[in-house]
Amino acid sequence: MSKNGATDPASEAWALMRRLVWGRRPQFVTRLGELGLYPPQAIALLELGEGEPMPMSALAERLRCDNSNITGIADRLESAGLVERRPAPRDRRVRTLAVTERGRVVQGKVAEIMADPPAGLAALSEEDAAALRDILERALAATPA
Amino acid sequence: MSKNGATDPASEAWALMRRLVWGRRPQFVTRLGELGLYPPQAIALLELGEGEPMPMSALAERLRCDNSNITGIADRLESAGLVERRPAPRDRRVRTLAVTERGRVVQGKVAEIMADPPAGLAALSEEDAAALRDILERALAATPA
DNA sequence: TATTGTTATACTCTATAACTATA
DNA sequence: TATAGTTATAGAGTATAACAATA
Numbered sequence: 001m002s003k004n005g006a007t008d009p010a011s012e013a014w015a016l017m018r019r020l021v022w023g024r025r026p027q028f029v030t031r032l033g034e035l036g037l038y039p040p041q042a043i044a045l046l047e048l049g050e051g052e053p054m055p056m057s058a059l060a061e062r063l064r065c066d067n068s069n070i071t072g073i074a075d076r077l078e079s080a081g082l083v084e085r086r087p088a089p090r091d092r093r094v095r096t097l098a099v100t101e102r103g104r105v106v107q108g109k110v111a112e113i114m115a116d117p118p119a120g121l122a123a124l125s126e127e128d129a130a131a132l133r134d135i136l137e138r139a140l141a142a143t144p145a
Numbered sequence: 146m147s148k149n150g151a152t153d154p155a156s157e158a159w160a161l162m163r164r165l166v167w168g169r170r171p172q173f174v175t176r177l178g179e180l181g182l183y184p185p186q187a188i189a190l191l192e193l194g195e196g197e198p199m200p201m202s203a204l205a206e207r208l209r210c211d212n213s214n215i216t217g218i219a220d221r222l223e224s225a226g227l228v229e230r231r232p233a234p235r236d237r238r239v240r241t242l243a244v245t246e247r248g249r250v251v252q253g254k255v256a257e258i259m260a261d262p263p264a265g266l267a268a269l270s271e272e273d274a275a276a277l278r279d280i281l282e283r284a285l286a287a288t289p290a
Numbered sequence: 291t292a293t294t295g296t297t298a299t300a301c302t303c304t305a306t307a308a309c310t311a312t313a
Numbered sequence: 314t315a316t317a318g319t320t321a322t323a324g325a326g327t328a329t330a331a332c333a334a335t336a
Binding site for chain 1: 152153154155156157158160161162163164165166167168171209233259260261263264265266267268269271273274275276277278280281282283284285286287288289290
Binding site: 055056057065068070071091092093094095 | 292294295296297
């Protein structure tokens with residue numbers, strides 16, 4: 001950043017994006033709390049997706065945290081009846097996490113909560129929204145994981 | 146959301162924004178850690194800004210957390226020599242947090258870290274970046290705090 | 291030997307409630 | 314009475330290290 005605070009358009013856009021996304025956080029935390037979930041639990045549930053049961057270590061990778069954290073998060077999700085530990089077919093060291101029927105319902109609610117955009121974004125014109133989406137797609141495509 | 150997963154442009158843009166912002170989180174956490182800071186400490190330091198010493202309760206409001214949390218965060222920032230507790234001029238109940246000289250340096254580094262955009266955003270054309278910024282400004286302006 | 295998941299440990303963050311010193 | 318900050322408490326998240334079972 002230069003001394004007078006002036007920056008290029010990309011940096012300005014980045015600052016605005018951060019404010020928009022961060023600004024939603026309090027609402028997200030509140031609404032997830034009403035589901036009885038803490039943010040890491042909700043994110044874990046989303047990452048488990050709709051497919052096959054996932055090895056705990058795979059979830060740890062997606063959450064970019066240590067395996068040992070998954071034990072506790074899985075404990076709580078399992079206590080809430082949203083997830084089940086199951087053995088893996090081939091490797092007997094591995095335990096997978098399967099989303100229960102009830103977990104599916106909550107998963108959907110979490111997805112809805114996260115998908116809810118800030119008011120000003122929802123209020124954009126059709127043209128602005130489409131242009132925004134297209135530019136963001138280009139930016140994301142050119143961003144390494 | 147509709148059944149088949151199709152959504153409007155604003156929702157798609159929102160999903161992309163979240164992925165861009167969330168995707169930077171691991172790097173931020175790592176780099177802040179190299180400064181010896183946890184995210185809430187770094188955010189607190191930023192919120193203290195460049196102006197006058199700020200009452201602890203004002204910081205709690207900005208961080209949207211309980212006053213009691215600020216005690217611990219201020220303790221750690223003070224131990225690190227980045228912040229000082231000072232009495233407030235009129236009200237003897239109030240203690241303000243003043244950023245030290247060393248705190249100013251770290252504050253600048255934190256701001257740099259946070260301002261660093263994802264590669265794909267920095268790589269946008271000048272036109273795309275400017276259009277993105279303008280649309281985001283409209284979205285943010287129409288979003289209540 | 292290496293990997294998976296667990297346990298033990300230590301620290302930070304967070305909210306709530308009780309307390310103090312002021313107002 | 315009400316407010317600012319602290320303390321105590323409890324629960325959750327995180328990383329590291331050590332461990333058992335399995336590969």
